[in-house]
Amino acid sequence: MEKVEYYRQIFSAFKGLCSSGKQSCSFREYCREHGVSYYRMYLVLKEEYPSLNEIPGYTRGSSLKFRCSQVYEDFKSLCADGRQPGTFIDYYKGFGITKKQMKSYLRRNKLRVIDLPGYTSPFGGPGSHYKEIPFEDIIFEEAGFLPEESCNVITVRVDGNVEVSFPADTDLSVIAKFIRKMGKEITHVGD
Structure with missing residues (x-):
């Protein structure tokens, strides 16, 4: 029994x-x-x-290729309708598909999620791979601390309207590295 x-x-x-x-x-x-x-x-x-x-909902072609294709097409249509259900990874993992399986399916069929109409990346714009990092995080990462308001500082003006302050005892190579990382035009460096 x-x-x-x-x-x-x-x-x-x-x-x-x-x-x-x-x-x-x-x-x-x-x-x-x-x-x-x-x-x-x-x-x-x-x-x-x-x-x-x-059985209601049973699909005979439940092979991995079929499932990946079905999930990709469903996600594509949801994006086109403006109803993107979060990230693609979270979406296909809900159907029991691993990252490795979906990546191979996309590569084999020369498909890209970023090119889907209506797709918005988790970082903002359509197909955007980049994430803006606040100045303070870069300073903290490079110099190991954030400047205090009351100490002597070296001020770097970026794009004419944003000023970033470094403590006066910061190594100049750290400031130079910051300037290179920002990749923007520095208009004024002063104290």
């Missing part, structure tokens, strides 16, 4: 995945993952076991 109950739980769990649209593998693979025989499922459950095609 215990065996019948276990097979029933496995089958019910698979039906639940299908109905919620989260079927991540074939029924045969699902049985193998849970240590039950796919072939014995029908014999154990008998009348309770319908045809797999009768």
